[in-house]
Amino acid sequence: MPKATETLLEIDLNALDNNYRYLTSKLKPETKVLAVVKAFAYGSDSVVIAKELVDLGVDYFAVAYANEGETLRNAKIETPILVLHPLPVNFEVIVNRCLEPSIYSLKMLEAFIAFAEEIKQSNYPIHLKFNTGLNRLGFDENEISFIVEMLSKTKSVKVKSAFSHLAASEDLKLKDFTLKQINGFHKISEELTAKLGYKPLLHCVNTSGIINYPEAHFDMVRTGIGLYGFGNDKEENKHLKPVGTLKTVISQIHEVKESESVGYNRGFIAEKTTRSATLPIGHADGIPRSYGKGKGWVTINGKKAHILGNVCMDMIMVDVTSIDCQEGDEAIIFGPSTTAEELSAAINSISYELITAVSQRVKRIICRN
Numbered sequence: 001m002p003k004a005t006e007t008l009l010e011i012d013l014n015a016l017d018n019n020y021r022y023l024t025s026k027l028k029p030e031t032k033v034l035a036v037v038k039a040f041a042y043g044s045d046s047v048v049i050a051k052e053l054v055d056l057g058v059d060y061f062a063v064a065y066a067n068e069g070e071t072l073r074n075a076k077i078e079t080p081i082l083v084l085h086p087l088p089v090n091f092e093v094i095v096n097r098c099l100e101p102s103i104y105s106l107k108m109l110e111a112f113i114a115f116a117e118e119i120k121q122s123n124y125p126i127h128l129k130f131n132t133g134l135n136r137l138g139f140d141e142n143e144i145s146f147i148v149e150m151l152s153k154t155k156s157v158k159v160k161s162a163f164s165h166l167a168a169s170e171d172l173k174l175k176d177f178t179l180k181q182i183n184g185f186h187k188i189s190e191e192l193t194a195k196l197g198y199k200p201l202l203h204c205v206n207t208s209g210i211i212n213y214p215e216a217h218f219d220m221v222r223t224g225i226g227l228y229g230f231g232n233d234k235e236e237n238k239h240l241k242p243v244g245t246l247k248t249v250i251s252q253i254h255e256v257k258e259s260e261s262v263g264y265n266r267g268f269i270a271e272k273t274t275r276s277a278t279l280p281i282g283h284a285d286g287i288p289r290s291y292g293k294g295k296g297w298v299t300i301n302g303k304k305a306h307i308l309g310n311v312c313m314d315m316i317m318v319d320v321t322s323i324d325c326q327e328g329d330e331a332i333i334f335g336p337s338t339t340a341e342e343l344s345a346a347i348n349s350i351s352y353e354l355i356t357a358v359s360q361r362v363k364r365i366i367c368r369n
């Protein structure tokens with residue numbers, strides 16, 4: 001790629017291909033793959049990523065909210081799309097755009113059936129979400145009889161899949177808890193399948209579950225963060241490549257004299273002459289304010305330049321006192337060398353938060369490195 005001349009998020013589709021192939025190499029050939037492309041495909045570009053995944057042979061997509069699924073349909077993506085967190089107000093968009101709702105409570109089931117009947121749907125695909133310990137969304141296992149009873153009275157919907165979500169698949173210290181969740185899901189799927197009289201697709205693992213719990217792949221796996229290059233594990237990360245590289249450029253360099261300050265509220269006060277480089281990227285672009293006062297850094301000509309003072313909305317100032325650089329030089333925030341995982345750790349965060357924070361005003365560039 002040519003050097004950045006403004007703030008850019010480079011999206012490397014070859015990295016995505018690599019990650020998809022690596023993750024699917026861990027699956028049995030018949031196991032289906034659901035790619036999670038919520039939140040702009042983890043802060044990148046959901047349409048570009050989804051189209052590439054279609055070419056790679058993905059079976060399913062998931063988004064969090066109905067409008068995210070609508071964006072994919074507007075881009076002519078025809079793959080089935082599971083909406084993980086619908087609300088009754090979204091039912092119309094869901095059906096109009098052939099999106100498939102996760103149904104997570106009896107109230108939702110009742111409401112969706114009533115909606116589907118009213119508009120004369122038959123066998124509309126729905127997905128039943130079971131709570132096995134995350135206590136976020138989902139039916140309780142003791143609701144299976146009610147679910148099946150409600151379903152037996154209508155032809156408007158059909159259970160395409162039943163699923164659950166693991167609370168700590170990346171944390172092997174909590175393996176006992178995860179195994180309990182997996183066993184719970186096993187029991188639920190057996191009872192549900194017996195009572196329904198047909199077998200829906202079953203799925204319960206996310207990326208770390210693919211890696212750590214091969215016995216729990218069931219019929220389909222759901223992967224998000226792994227596709228974008230992070231496996232929540234040092235060894236796994238060696239096989240995965242970050243898809244996004246966030247970079248910018250030096251707009252101006254200032255010489256700051258002893259006792260002068262940099263930025264709002266005099267967040268940095270120079271103890272000696274300091275060279276400060278101003279970059280056109282701030283908290284409105286996805287650099288959390290908590291990176292201020294040296295906690296965060298960018299890489300300029302291979303060297304770390306720490307943030308001076310407070311992060312502004314549209315800018316940061318970084319310390320380039322000992323870096324040979326000039327206005328117009330490139331600055332890399334995260335990418336394959338300083339990874340989003342490493343940078344996020346500096347503020348006790350996780351790769352997920354940092355990469356999804358890149359705001360929509362940052363220009364996206366698609367490349368194949």
Ligand SMILES: *Cc1c(COP(=O)(O)O)cnc(C)c1O
Nearest residue numbers: 036165206207222223224225226
């Ligand atoms: C976001 C999400 C995923 C993806 O998890 P990763 O850790 O990014 O692989 C899978 N399943 C559900 C229900 C989710 O909400």
